[in-house]
Amino acid sequence: MAAPVGATSMTWHEELETLVGDTGIRYSTGDPIDNNQLHGVKTDGYFGYEEEKGGAEEPWMDQIKGFAESTAEMMRELGRGCWDIARQSVQGAEESEFVKKMRGPLSEAAEKLSFLNEYLPEDKEPAQAWPVVISVFLIALLVLNIGSSSNEAPTVVEAPKKMYIAPPSATRIQLPDGRHLAYLQQGVPPELARFNMIMPHSFLSSRLAGIPGMSLTLLEEFGVQLVTYDLPGFGESDPHPERNLNTSALDMLHLANSLGISEKFWVVGYSGGAIHAWAAARYIPDNLAGVAMFAPMVNPYDMSMNKEERRKTWEKWSAGRKFMYTLARKFPSLLSFYYRKSFLSGTQGQLEKWLSVLLMKKDKLLLEEPVFMEFWEKDVAESVRQGDAKPFIEESVIQVSDWGFTLSEIQVQKQKDGRGFLSLLKSLFSPAEKEWTGFLGPIHVWQGMDDTVVPPSMTDFVRRVVPGATVHTLHGEGHFSYFCFCDKCHRQIFSTLFGIPQGPLTIQQEIAETTEELTEETAIPEEMTTEVTAIDNSTEQE
Secondary structure, eight states: OOOOTTOOOOOHHHHHHHHHOOOSOOOOOSSOOOGGGOSSOOTTSSSSOOOOTTSOOOOHHHHHHHHHHHHHHHHHHHHHHHHHHHHHHHHTTTTOHHHHHHHHHHHHHHHHTGGGGGGSOTTSOHHHHHHHHHHHHHHHHHHHHHHHHHHSOOOOOOOOOBOOOOOOOOEEEEOTTSOEEEEEEEESOGGGOSEEEEEEOOTTOOTTTSSTTOOHHHHHHHTEEEEEEOOTTSTTSOOOTTOOHHHHHHHHHHHHHHTTOOSOEEEEEEGGGHHHHHHHHHHOGGGEEEEEEESOOOOTTOTTSOHHHHHHHHHTSOHHHHHHHHHHHHOGGGHHHHHHHTTTSSBOOOHHHHHTOOOOHHHHHHHTSHHHHHHHHHHHHHHTTTOOSHHHHHHHHHHHSOOSSOGGGTEEEEEOOOOSHHHHHHHHHSOOOEEEEEOOSOEEEEEETTOSSSOHHHHHHHHHHOTTEEEEEETTOOSSTTTSSOHHHHHHHHHHHHOSOOOSOOHHHHHHHHHHHHHHHHSOOHHHHHHHHHHHHHHHHO
């Protein structure tokens, strides 16, 4: 349509100003640019030409400032238009059921959020300003994400490493029920051992774990034989059809007898393997010389735990770990699906993800060490050798179910029965006489105070219900950092348990001790000697 007569035609700068409003930016209204004045014309530019590089350019900061001001003004107008449309729609639908239902909640929400209006300029209408603020924020966030992603190097997704399972090589014994138990001996030969240690492994582990990084030289220096074995269904040990903690203790005893360990032995428990060490202390106490625990796991549902101990324990665990415990206690059959998607998938994975744990800095640094990664991959591969989820489900269920005993039964003070009036008077004026029952040997517990797998609150519980236990608190240590690959730590442990190192037994010492044992076994009891003397005297009198 032709412009009206007498009307002044507007330039494109003026038309833009009428659409956007006054942004504060002023455009030049001089004569049109003559193409002949462009010295550096190019036909392959973005717009068909480019200015000569030597021409004056507006500073970047001014360009950004102008762009921001223009964008803000456009958003303000957009918000104002959207607000007008919404208001007209609502006013035109006063009788709408949706409007009637939503008017109350929206008014209540607007009233609760009205305190945010204090942060707006006084001359700005909140209904028009907030859409602009939100829009600018979203645009800025989008720009930042685009900028950061453009600076990042493309991530390379590595294919999962296939799990390698070595050929079977374990030494095995046959148990009385016909099952086979795989074990590993380290340290001095059995006949020269001053101390024997038997160690069940923890969850997702095997006989190859033992005390990770333990020096054979240190074992020989203290004259120690360390025996580790695969739990039923793990590694190369046959599964047990109905295993529990009682059968676990008996397996340990049969192993000691098969290896010719006639003297009392030490039992070592680390993390989840501690539940089997607790069982040994409960069911075969007369065969134990002592108990050494490291971050010992206890039943998180133990009824003897008080409210504070239970709260501190559960709050340290991740949501995933809590969920796994709930499944083990309520729906154990569902664990099979998770296990087959993780450590039974045939590929290597991350310890933290598989065990659903959150580790502290010192533990994470250890897990990144190549020596630990090599140990971890071999140990896990041996653990899942049989590819069956059942032994892992059994282990999880045993941990959170009724153990058949409580830790308070490990060491019990039994008060002597006293009857009658004199016993009553004696109890009033003198302390009651008590005697210990259960396992009376030494119990040592080492606990890292930064441990998030077995929280220190569990050891607090052990200290309370097992009064004879000696607890060694390790400040700054986690679940793995003290027990694994620490020569200094291992020496401290052995010095605490065995005192000054004396090396293995010599052949002469072994012969002397064996002779002494035989002498004690064949010695005539004193009662029999007395009876023989009495018979001789009566014969002489006759």
